[in-house]
Amino acid sequence: MTIEHRGVAGPYTEYDGLPALHATETDLPLLHPYGPVPDNGRCLTPGGGRLTIGSSGRHCRITLDHLGCPAQDTEEKGEAFRRLALAAEGHCLLAGCRHEAAHQGGILRSFEFPAGSIETTAFVRALLAVELGDGGPAGRLLEEAEALAGPVRLLNGRGELG
Ligand SMILES: [Zn+2]
Known part of the structure; x- marks a missing residue:
């Protein structure tokens, strides 16, 4: 209803x-974890987020806004989202630019990475997995980035960017 x-x-x-x-x-459009991921545009995620896929210069820019929904703002999910931000940052390091991961208190999350460095579909699926409580794909993307770029930045004990 x-x-x-x-x-x-x-x-x-x-x-x-x-x-x-x-x-x-x-x-x-409604995104599904097993469904196709558009190259650009705005859609709704299964976790109630507004996902925007676009580009700025030679970067892919993805924002995810949960409007402060408490179910999407847990400490565990926050840490998985930060791992994805660090994965993106690692590819920026490799590309020689100085983008730093941006977060606004679990409400609007913004990610930027050089176009082609991470597959957009893989990145978006990792975001959707975090919404569902699975941080595995986010961790794997960070491992892949660190295998190429070395340790990006250390997370401090509270899971925040240090
Ligand atoms: Zn960059």
């Missing part, structure tokens, strides 16, 4: 208690 209501920036549509979608978001 869906209910439409109008908030300050509405209208919004609610889906049986899931985070509400803005009217401009209800027609976005």
